Amino acid sequence: MRPRLARKVFYMALSIGTVLMATGIVTMLMRNEIGQGTAAYVAFAGAIFVTVGAVINNLFYRCPACHHLVTRGLQWQTKCPHCGRELD
Numbered sequence: 001m002r003p004r005l006a007r008k009v010f011y012m013a014l015s016i017g018t019v020l021m022a023t024g025i026v027t028m029l030m031r032n033e034i035g036q037g038t039a040a041y042v043a044f045a046g047a048i049f050v051t052v053g054a055v056i057n058n059l060f061y062r063c064p065a066c067h068h069l070v071t072r073g074l075q076w077q078t079k080c081p082h083c084g085r086e087l088d
């Protein structure tokens, strides 16, 4: 997987996961049913999205030249911060 594609997948998984978790948690709070019902599954699915996104990011968002992890928080990088190579 190309680094920039991995980063896009990560951003998407992070946004979808955050929305699902927020929806699930807010619904549970409003219904006073913490950890129960469909809302719990929605929040759990959100957590899975975030986890999978983070794993993909850590596996594939790497510099093709020096194989360092190209990450500085959530920032979008076009060049490797370690060796300065342009990312594909």
Ligand SMILES: [Zn+2]
Pocket (backbone or CB within 6 Å): 063, 064, 065, 066, 067, 068, 080, 081, 082, 083, 084, 085
């Ligand atoms: Zn590099």
